Amino acid sequence: MITTMDQIFVLLQHWIVGFLPAFVQPFAAVLLSVVVIICLFPALFALAVWMERKGLGRMQNRLGPNRVGPFGLLQPIADGIKSLTKEDIVPLSADTPVHFLAPLLLVVAAFMGFAVLPMGRNMVLVDMDAGLLFFFAMGASTEVSVFMAGWSSRNKYSLLGAMRAVAQMISYEVVLLLSSVAVVMISGSMSLTKIVEAQNHYTWGMPHWYIFTPWGLAGFVMYAIAATAETNRSPFDLPEGESELVAGYHTEYSGFKFALFFLGEYLAMFSISGLGTTLFLGGWSAPFAFLEWVPSWIWFFSKLMMSIFVFIWMRGTLPRLRQDQLMNFAWKFVLPFTLLNLMVTALWRFMGEGWERWVVCSAILAVVWVVMGRVEMRSEHFGPRSYRYAE
Amino acid sequence: MTVVFYLIATLTLAGGLAAVLLKHLVHCALAVTVAFGGLALLFLSLDAQFAGFAQILVYIGAVAILIVFAILLTRGSELPKDGVFSRTWLVGLAIAAGVFSVLGWAVLESAQSLPQQSAVPAVTVHDIGNALVGRYVLPLEIVALLLTAATIGAVIVALHEKDGAQ
């Protein structure tokens, strides 16, 4: 019974596909999974939009939208109808084919990332040997679409926003990759299903999730920072901050294309959170051994939604970082720390089992965190101001 | 030579041709990106997963962005006044034909020397990793040194510019 609940979607897929002739069954199975992903994640996007508006509201001492349905649950539908019925304005001097293709490319690249995420036991769309690399390749394609959007609008401010966004995304992409490499080193494979299976063991009831190791915790923190910057979320949302550049690279987009950018951003958030849970939080494995009766896909999606809630929480808490502060942070603190984390991971692996490696690795990481924090992030102290008056 | 190969080849060639025939330089850069994508698809169709995804990650995710930044920061985005094609296009065509014939001869000669019945080797990322730190460790270290030198050089150039501007 428990296994049935756990594998219910796999069984459902086999049953539906069983009605079709044998030669078309593989294609039909994949097509069915693709259709489910394309329908499920936009529905989760609607839920996330509702969560964001209500959650941010509560954190800011106010109610979110509560008029449209019970507790405002139909607000995303109202937003969708609004964006579909708005006039699609394209500036006269804009580069029309590129302007049209940019949001499409963003959404396509964002959707492709879901193909390798294991959403439950045996529930991955394509089990690729280099699954992690595929995921990052798709993430890199989003940068091209951001640039296309900003440049094709023929608007100085959009271009500026696009340049800033691309610079930010490239800087933090390095960090993202390096923090995932630590996981690959320990689990010995780039295939996401094998990474989750390596974490699916329990010692004295505690799971073997990588976040519960010193290098895993440091890696997860770096991954989280880089993920927030990759998806242009607060506090790294200078390219799309409303008070900075109107709306940055999607200023000149209206109606459904704007909704596609919005959708693309949230889908990227989902896929990066999904990868984060797969790499560090154990994917679909349960937190304690006695909780294994709960279906694996429920664990995956709860961890995913909890990550989204933490994204929303950070948005409600932190002020926006300035572009130079953001880049300083990336290159002067996060990247060196991630490289050190790689070395500590290697040390962890080669020290072998035992309590020594815990102490040594935690000590190194903690000391470096404190020291680097003081050294790299000190603010410049300005002396007393001097004035020169015109003669 | 399957249908898939012809489709991907058409896409790549179309991207490459568009890159040299289009008027606006940023359009050419985007067409080159399409050509890179076509190359990645070719690698994937040959089951070289690592090469294909690394091609997307590096070429489309970094090199294309680099090209575009270079175009935009050096005012190359204005339409050229003298037209796109140079006056010495015949010489250029001859040189390109020469290079193509040499490369084509090399590829066909080497294809003849491969055994025809060998199965496609299934190369996993594990094997690539083993080869890199086993057999090819010296080239790996040299490339690492090269990259470090390039990074340091970039920092020094930028630093000097800042001093020069002051």
Place this chain on the structure above:
Amino acid sequence: MLGEGILKGMAETARNFVGSFVSKERLTTVEYPEERIAAIENARVFPFLVYDTADWEAGLRCVACQICEKECPPKCIFIDKSKDKKPDAIGKQQFYPTRFDIDISVCMSCQICVEVCPFEAIKMDNEFELATDDRFGGLLLDRKQLAKPNEYYHQIHPTEAAAVDARLAEEKAKADAKAKGAADAAAAKAAAVLAAKPEGAGD
């Protein structure tokens, strides 16, 4: 330690988030229009005309002196003086306004008309839900819409209304005393004339 500030900030927002479900001070939203916050006493929006008795036309305190029309900075008050006179609250014959319009799309709520009125006839209202879809006359309030009873004035500005009433009662008392003094003097004069007359007539 790096990151300490972020954690403290996140704790505060978490307190806000959880507290907004349980305590009133962490959720300060008032769901207008179902709930409203009561206006404070000195709130003001646009002017209104005060009338004393039950009849709004007869009891209107305004005597069309047109001082408020002249003092209004954006000139949003339009008054037409009457040709005849009517008795006011203390019985004296006064002019009255046949037309008293205020254009509330222009009025800037400066209260100058209230400050200069010598007859306590125009005061500030605090009703703000005056939106209308008639763009050509909907925001021009006429005499009938502006006239509101003194009891309403007591309701919205109790202390002010009590002070105004006290002042008006004092003036009325002074006027009565003066009139009584004049009436006594006139009566005494008439009595003296009457007393002097029979003596002269008896010669």
